[in-house]
Amino acid sequence: xxxxxxxxxxxxxxxxxxxxxxxxxxxxxxxxxxxxxxxxxxxxxxxxxxxxxxxxxxxxxxxxxxxxxxxxxxxxxxxxxxxxxxxxxxxxxxxxxxxxxxxxxxxxxxxxxxxxxxxxxxxxxxxxxxxxxxxxxxxxxxxxxxxxxxxxxxxxxxxxxxxxxxxxxxxxxxxxxxxxxxxxxxxxxxxxxxxxxxxxxxxxxxxxxxxxxxxxxxxxxxxxxxxxxxxxxxxxxxxxxxxxxxxxxxxxxxxxxxxxxxxxxxxxxxxxxxxxxxxxxxxxxxxxxxxxxxxxxxxxxxxxxx
Amino acid sequence: xxxxxxxxxxxxxxxxxxxxxxxxxxxxxxxxxxxxxxxxxxxxxxxxxxxxxxxxxxxxxxxxxxxxxxxxxxxxxxxxxxxxxxxxxxxxxxxxxxxxxxxxxxxxxxxxxxxxxxxxxxxxxxxxxxxxxxxxxxxxxxxxxxxxxxxxxxxxxxxxxxxxxxxxxxxxxxxxxxxxxxxxxxxxxxxxxxxxxxxxxxxxxxxxxxxxxxxxxxxxxxxxxxxxxxxxxxxxxxxxxxxxxxxxxxxxxxxxxxxxxxxxxxxxxxxxxxxxxxxxxxxxxxxxxxxxxxxxxxxxxxxxxx
Ligand code: SF4
Ligand code: SF4
Numbered sequence: 001x002x003x004x005x006x007x008x009x010x011x012x013x014x015x016x017x018x019x020x021x022x023x024x025x026x027x028x029x030x031x032x033x034x035x036x037x038x039x040x041x042x043x044x045x046x047x048x049x050x051x052x053x054x055x056x057x058x059x060x061x062x063x064x065x066x067x068x069x070x071x072x073x074x075x076x077x078x079x080x081x082x083x084x085x086x087x088x089x090x091x092x093x094x095x096x097x098x099x100x101x102x103x104x105x106x107x108x109x110x111x112x113x114x115x116x117x118x119x120x121x122x123x124x125x126x127x128x129x130x131x132x133x134x135x136x137x138x139x140x141x142x143x144x145x146x147x148x149x150x151x152x153x154x155x156x157x158x159x160x161x162x163x164x165x166x167x168x169x170x171x172x173x174x175x176x177x178x179x180x181x182x183x184x185x186x187x188x189x190x191x192x193x194x195x196x197x198x199x200x201x202x203x204x205x206x207x208x209x210x211x212x213x214x215x216x217x218x219x220x221x222x223x224x225x226x227x228x229x230x231x232x233x234x235x236x237x238x239x240x241x242x243x244x245x246x247x248x249x250x251x252x253x254x255x256x257x258x259x260x261x262x263x264x265x266x267x268x269x270x271x272x273x274x275x276x277x278x279x280x281x282x283x284x285x286x287x288x289x290x291x292x293x294x295x296x297x298x299x300x301x302x303x304x305x306x
Numbered sequence: 307x308x309x310x311x312x313x314x315x316x317x318x319x320x321x322x323x324x325x326x327x328x329x330x331x332x333x334x335x336x337x338x339x340x341x342x343x344x345x346x347x348x349x350x351x352x353x354x355x356x357x358x359x360x361x362x363x364x365x366x367x368x369x370x371x372x373x374x375x376x377x378x379x380x381x382x383x384x385x386x387x388x389x390x391x392x393x394x395x396x397x398x399x400x401x402x403x404x405x406x407x408x409x410x411x412x413x414x415x416x417x418x419x420x421x422x423x424x425x426x427x428x429x430x431x432x433x434x435x436x437x438x439x440x441x442x443x444x445x446x447x448x449x450x451x452x453x454x455x456x457x458x459x460x461x462x463x464x465x466x467x468x469x470x471x472x473x474x475x476x477x478x479x480x481x482x483x484x485x486x487x488x489x490x491x492x493x494x495x496x497x498x499x500x501x502x503x504x505x506x507x508x509x510x511x512x513x514x515x516x517x518x519x520x521x522x523x524x525x526x527x528x529x530x531x532x533x534x535x536x537x538x539x540x541x542x543x544x545x546x547x548x549x550x551x552x553x554x555x556x557x558x559x560x561x562x563x564x565x566x567x568x569x570x571x572x573x574x575x576x577x578x579x580x581x582x583x584x585x586x587x588x589x590x591x592x593x594x595x596x597x598x599x600x601x602x603x604x605x606x607x608x609x610x611x612x
Contacts, residue, residue: 017567017570026463026464028453028457049599057611062612085450085489086453088485096431104430155454160457160460160581169591172591172596176599180602205606206602
């Protein structure tokens with residue numbers, strides 16, 4: 001890309017005017033807490049679901065450990081979110097209103113429900129008390145899990161950042177799959193191999209889906225999606241592919257027999273899913289920084305309307 | 307669901323919610339064809355609204371050292387130097403100058419006070435609200451600095467203020483809560499306080515050429531139509547209204563413009579659409595993704611319970 005004195009920008013195949021090449025939409029002001037929250041929120045949500053199914057089929061070890069993993073992630077999540085606020089002391093202002101036009105508003109309430117439910121269930125499990133209340137809390141946590149794991153994709157899609165808004169079809173799916181893969185991987189690490197079958201299968205299956213969805217998203221985005229090949233979004237994307245792919249392969253090949261392989265494979269998958277969130281996060285900044293991603297598609301849209 | 311309930315026309319649930327206190331919708335018509343780039347608006351805005359200084363920098367971009375709207379700039383005068391004729395062929399007095407065409411465009415940019423405002427729609431605390439005048443304002447005693455409105459705005463108007471907190475607004479001592487910077491978002495209020503007192507906004511008051519006109523939106527639209535007709539008859543090059551049309555992607559601006567070139571030349575998006583226009587579709591998609599995740603986790607148990 002080159003900037004001319006008259007404010008026009010030329011890049012491969014695109015010629016447009018701009019104001020000294022300056023951005024049109026603002027870069028997000030979110031800090032590193034946010035991509036990590038995407039990861040932990042997803043882990044919490046999907047662990048709640050994994051826990052519920054493990055309980056249903058009577059796999060006690062898997063059920064207990066996924067409950068604890070989910071509850072822990074449900075504590076880390078809100079801490080990250082509060083820490084990112086410009087005014088952390090006003091965190092509770094999130095609960096002044098409920099707005100469907102704001103995925104952050106909806107998500108705050110979902111997180112409140114999920115966090116309360118999973119931690120109530122985990123506490124009662126550890127104390128061995130009030131079985132009926134625990135079961136009810138587990139049920140609530142399982143229901144809140146899928147929305148918790150997917151709403152974050154819609155949260156970033158509901159912005160004017162081209163690479164996020166144009167990916168509104170894929171993002172909740174991508175984040176949901178990444179969450180499922182994370183929950184499976186964490187459980188595959190925490191549970192002895194004999195009882196970790198479903199966790200392993202989930203980690204492997206969801207990893208494949210995650211990698212595939214990201215590819216589909218990037219292709220469909222076309223010009224706007226090229227940020228995924230560049231700079232940080234590109235590097236994190238490659239790390240994610242490598243780690244998730246290698247981790248899933250290791251789990252598939254040796255995860256059944258060796259706990260060490262399961263731990264290594266699960267850790268690689270977790271690292272890959274963190275990198276995936278970072279790739280998507282940084283892509284938004286790159287997309288905001290270059291006015292071509294705003295102007296070129298809008299010009300095309302206008303021309304198509306005639 | 308503002309963008310859905312009323313696709314165009316007036317803002318959602320406004321002015322009904324104000325009952326007897328309802329006022330006509332007020333706005334700005336910024337006619338850039340008479341702007342002389344004196345920056346009186348920028349200065350008057352900073353003075354009246356007590357906006358802090360945020361550093362000085364020589365950009366080398368014509369007479370513009372302000373560069374963009376943000377937390378500490380609510381009016382921004384853009385300067386564009388172009389090799390383009392001021393008037394089209396047959397435009398009379400300047401025709402002889404067109405052998406060496408050069409023109410200088412100046413535009414005082416501001417928050418658009420959108421009919422369907424992305425910033426307001428996504429704000430999870432209800433800090434951003436629609437006033438009785440139909441304008442969009444941040445309540446600084448409510449904003450918790452979540453930052454969602456920043457990338458939601460299609461025009462990059464809002465930003466977080468990173469300057470230190472004032473002495474009477476001291477950070478708390480807990481490590482997580484002890485942030486030292488202001489941390490909230492700020493933008494044009496269309497001088498809500500002055501309107502309440504029966505005065506016009508500071509920028510409009512200070513503008514010596516009436517490039518910034520304040521008044522009831524209906525009247526401004528009429529006046530703009532007449533002005534455009536006149537400029538077209540005089541064959542001004544590129545004259546066009548921007549944001550006047552209530553059928554555009556944000557339902558029309560409360561603060562709209564007469565420009566002398568395409569919007570992107572001034573750093574404005576050519577076809578802005580409020581991101582929440584797609585919110586129903588996004589939630590539907592999220593619900594399906596969430597359900598799919600539930601099924602996906604269940605499928606991991608198909609191969610056996612452990
Ligand atoms: S221009 Fe941006 S900040 Fe102003 S009302 Fe519209 S969305 Fe909100
Ligand atoms: S930063 Fe403040 S005004 Fe903006 S969305 Fe968050 S709470 Fe609302």
